[in-house]
Amino acid sequence: MVTMSELHKYGRTKLIMPGTAACPGCPLQIGLRQLIMALEGKLTLVIPAGCSSVIPGAAPYTSFTVPVMHVPFASSPSVASGLVRALRARGVDGHVVVWAGDGATADIGFAALSGAAYRNEDIIYILADNEAYMNTGIQASGTTPKKAWTTTSPRGKAEDKKDVALIMLMHKVPYVATASIAYPIDFIDKVRRAASIRGFKFIHLHAPCPPGWKFPDDYTVKVARLAVETGMWILWEYYQGKLTISPPSAPYRDKQRRKPIEEYIRIQGRFAQLSKDDVREIEAMVDQEWGVLMRLANIFNIS
Amino acid sequence: MINQQNMINRGVRRIMVGDHAVAEAVKMARVNVVSAYPITPQTLIVERLSEIIDRGELKADFIRVESEFAALASVYGASAAGARAFTATSSHGLFYMYEMLWWAAASRLPLVMAVVTRALGPPWNIHDEHTDLLAIRDSGWIIGMASSVQEAFDMTLTAFRISEDERVLLPVAVGLDGFVLSHTTEPIYIPYQEDVDAWLPPRNPKVPYVIEPGGEPVTLGNLPKSDLYHELHKAYMDESMGEAKRVITEAYNEYSKLTGRDYEPLIECYRCSDAKYLAVTMGAWSGDAEIAIDELRNEGYQVGLIRIRYIRPFPDDELLERINGVKGVIVFDRDYSMGFGGILAGELMGLVPSNVSFKGVVAGLAGVDVSPSEFQTIIRDFINNTEINGAMRVRRWWYIPNTNGGD
Amino acid sequence: MIKVSSIYVKYLLSRPAMGAGGKTGTWRVRKPIVNLDKCIKCGLCWLYCPENAIDWLEDKTVTIDYDYCKGCGICVDVCPVKAISMIDERVV
Numbered sequence A: 001m002v003t004m005s006e007l008h009k010y011g012r013t014k015l016i017m018p019g020t021a022a023c024p025g026c027p028l029q030i031g032l033r034q035l036i037m038a039l040e041g042k043l044t045l046v047i048p049a050g051c052s053s054v055i056p057g058a059a060p061y062t063s064f065t066v067p068v069m070h071v072p073f074a075s076s077p078s079v080a081s082g083l084v085r086a087l088r089a090r091g092v093d094g095h096v097v098v099w100a101g102d103g104a105t106a107d108i109g110f111a112a113l114s115g116a117a118y119r120n121e122d123i124i125y126i127l128a129d130n131e132a133y134m135n136t137g138i139q140a141s142g143t144t145p146k147k148a149w150t151t152t153s154p155r156g157k158a159e160d161k162k163d164v165a166l167i168m169l170m171h172k173v174p175y176v177a178t179a180s181i182a183y184p185i186d187f188i189d190k191v192r193r194a195a196s197i198r199g200f201k202f203i204h205l206h207a208p209c210p211p212g213w214k215f216p217d218d219y220t221v222k223v224a225r226l227a228v229e230t231g232m233w234i235l236w237e238y239y240q241g242k243l244t245i246s247p248p249s250a251p252y253r254d255k256q257r258r259k260p261i262e263e264y265i266r267i268q269g270r271f272a273q274l275s276k277d278d279v280r281e282i283e284a285m286v287d288q289e290w291g292v293l294m295r296l297a298n299i300f301n302i303s
Numbered sequence B: 001m002i003n004q005q006n007m008i009n010r011g012v013r014r015i016m017v018g019d020h021a022v023a024e025a026v027k028m029a030r031v032n033v034v035s036a037y038p039i040t041p042q043t044l045i046v047e048r049l050s051e052i053i054d055r056g057e058l059k060a061d062f063i064r065v066e067s068e069f070a071a072l073a074s075v076y077g078a079s080a081a082g083a084r085a086f087t088a089t090s091s092h093g094l095f096y097m098y099e100m101l102w103w104a105a106a107s108r109l110p111l112v113m114a115v116v117t118r119a120l121g122p123p124w125n126i127h128d129e130h131t132d133l134l135a136i137r138d139s140g141w142i143i144g145m146a147s148s149v150q151e152a153f154d155m156t157l158t159a160f161r162i163s164e165d166e167r168v169l170l171p172v173a174v175g176l177d178g179f180v181l182s183h184t185t186e187p188i189y190i191p192y193q194e195d196v197d198a199w200l201p202p203r204n205p206k207v208p209y210v211i212e213p214g215g216e217p218v219t220l221g222n223l224p225k226s227d228l229y230h231e232l233h234k235a236y237m238d239e240s241m242g243e244a245k246r247v248i249t250e251a252y253n254e255y256s257k258l259t260g261r262d263y264e265p266l267i268e269c270y271r272c273s274d275a276k277y278l279a280v281t282m283g284a285w286s287g288d289a290e291i292a293i294d295e296l297r298n299e300g301y302q303v304g305l306i307r308i309r310y311i312r313p314f315p316d317d318e319l320l321e322r323i324n325g326v327k328g329v330i331v332f333d334r335d336y337s338m339g340f341g342g343i344l345a346g347e348l349m350g351l352v353p354s355n356v357s358f359k360g361v362v363a364g365l366a367g368v369d370v371s372p373s374e375f376q377t378i379i380r381d382f383i384n385n386t387e388i389n390g391a392m393r394v395r396r397w398w399y400i401p402n403t404n405g406g407d
Numbered sequence C: 001m002i003k004v005s006s007i008y009v010k011y012l013l014s015r016p017a018m019g020a021g022g023k024t025g026t027w028r029v030r031k032p033i034v035n036l037d038k039c040i041k042c043g044l045c046w047l048y049c050p051e052n053a054i055d056w057l058e059d060k061t062v063t064i065d066y067d068y069c070k071g072c073g074i075c076v077d078v079c080p081v082k083a084i085s086m087i088d089e090r091v092v
Helices: A004-010 A029-038 A076-089 A102-108 A110-118 A164-169 A182-194 A217-229 A276-299 B018-030 B044-056 B069-078 B091-096 B098-106 B147-166 B193-199 B225-257 B286-298 B316-323 B345-349 B371-391 C004-008 C044-048 C074-078
Strands: A043-047 A068-070 A095-100 A122-129 A174-180 A201-206 A234-239 A244-245 B014-016 B033-035 B062-064 B085-089 B112-117 B142-145 B172-177 B185-190 B267-270 B277-282 B304-309 B311-312 B329-332 B359-361 B393-398 C012-017 C030-034 C054-056 C062-066 C084-088
Touching: A004 C044, A029 A095, A029 A122, A029 A182, A029 A217, A029 B286, A043 A076, A043 A102, A043 A276, A076 A095, A076 B033, A076 B062, A076 B069, A102 A110, A102 A122, A102 A164, A110 A122, A110 B069, A122 A164, A164 A174, A164 A201, A164 A276, A174 A182, A174 A217, A182 A201, A182 A217, A182 A234, A182 B142, A217 C074, A244 A276, B014 B018, B018 B044, B018 B112, B018 B147, B018 B185, B033 B044, B033 B069, B033 B142, B044 B062, B044 B085, B062 B371, B069 B085, B069 B091, B069 B098, B085 B091, B091 B098, B091 B267, B098 B225, B112 B147, B142 B147, B142 B225, B142 B359, B147 B185, B147 B225, B185 B359, B193 B225, B225 C004, B267 B286, B267 B316, B277 B286, B277 B345, B329 B371, B345 B359, B345 B393, B359 B371, C030 C062, C044 C054, C044 C074
Parallel strands: A043 A068, A043 A095, A095 A122, A122 A201, A174 A201, B033 B062, B033 B085, B085 B112, B112 B172, B142 B172, B277 B304, B277 B329, B329 B359, B359 B393
Antiparallel strands: A174 A234, A234 A244, B014 B185, B142 B311, B267 B304, C030 C084, C054 C062
């Protein structure tokens, strides 16, 4: 497990150059810094259209400190496949990481993601999920939660969130995990375990967005943490054939220990229109999600 | 002094279909990464490359992707990491790549793609026309169109040389007619591998840049600080297209020393040095048009044929030189731009002075055969009409053969 | 000699620099101030700072680069001992 004392060596390193074009309190920046720390800077990023196309600022400069390819919306898993094949053929090591949003992953780029996963390409794929098309101004995506307001779901989204990580698990890839920007140690450890495996690795990173979810800029980490503490976002890991609930989420296997989901929902403007019944419905969905994962943890349990 | 006798068709004579000739050229170019998705009539290329790689005859990675979009995206990624890369497609597959075509070209990375030309639906139709290839003409790809199996081989091999040249750094599309070339057997000459190796050394992975972990932290493609940068970047692309003309010429000059086969680089002229009238074609039906020219010459018509080999960069100066002084130009398009007419006719018309007779003919779409005698009749009518009534100016004329629609 | 290829990619490739998105400190309406007497040198504010505007120094104290700090206030939220407070830029 990575420790703060180990990370201290990056204390004065600009993993991202300050002065980015990101909104104040942007979760993507938090996650990206942790990712670069985890891989000690030895990575190449492939970034599809989305907030992270804009965040690095204006050419001929960039806030990103590693080699980066910005590529069309649906193409990042495919570009990364070709990139890594050519690098390995040339004997170059280091990690090819797709850093993609939810639209690029769950929607427009889904076929390419499925293709790269099933071919077991040697890629780390991070879905940095802010649960809507934020760069174009908050439109609903395949991972926008049920009942959440967006500009294209003005009365709240009718459809449930796609469970992308479980879909990737069924691609039989060697590593799948969920993570949260509020739990950097857990995320960094996961990236490092993923990096130790050759093949396709998928990490679904929960990334609350202040303007998109309508909460104050300083609540990014608080909201991400509440998602875990209420059981609404479950941290788990599939590694070496075994699916486990990760330590930060482990206490919440017991429903009694979860905070009331209202604590998560009521601080976000996107859920402002939810009735008590809506909240009960979401709670039932959370219980069901836990049921599925606990059963999967029993199924994928080599011991 | 080169011994001309020894230079003629240096290499091994083999018999193969157009698609396999393309695959053979890719093998001889020692490509590092191949990615493609099956689509008729391109499929034979990927099947053959898959076999060649599987047998170890080519040390390369074959990425079996889930779509044409992914095929182009993955060879593009491979090129960014320094590989020599190749893909191939047709028709709907090419259109499924459309967004990536533009992104790849403007990234200034070398790539080669074969486009086995085919009609676009509906209705479904796997037969030949050039509309697919010509629909990418504005994207920044250099676009060649072969007229024989031998030329499909030669054009594919030279494409790597042209694309990787530091003065060019643009992707190259090599067109060949679906079925007419792709599935038709012809005897061709294959050069010796050592000759090819000397002429086409491995790609320098650092040119123009390489994206690799631990490498220089360059970012490709973030928003420009000034839109003027973006505009200048595109102006450089167009300038490189201009440079590509010289590079194509050089490449074929050297290639002819290697193989003994001489091509006029951008356009080829058949019996047009003294011609008063010119017909213009592109692709495999040019052979049928040549027969028509021979017949018309026998009838006493002073007519020649221009065959376009590269439509991008547009061979404007080369065409002007030939058009200068003629009485009429007739262009045959196996393609269309709806609401406009034939694409080649539209592009050439601007080079033809208003006192010179001009006619654009749209014909042979969806694989409909146009025989030498049909070419002959259409060209003869054009010349006679011009001689009697003076210069005409017809941008589009649909030639539909009188067959009762097959009933 | 300038290589042709480097000319052609001149307007395509970017290199890392501070302030590529602007002098983002000017966006700020509230400013975080660290009380080093209270600071327990845990580094959490550094770890979570989205802008990489906080340095975690050799002695494990922290310093904020106000040229680029956007004033989001996450450092205040994650500080376990409330050693960071926000002050209104418009007042000071």
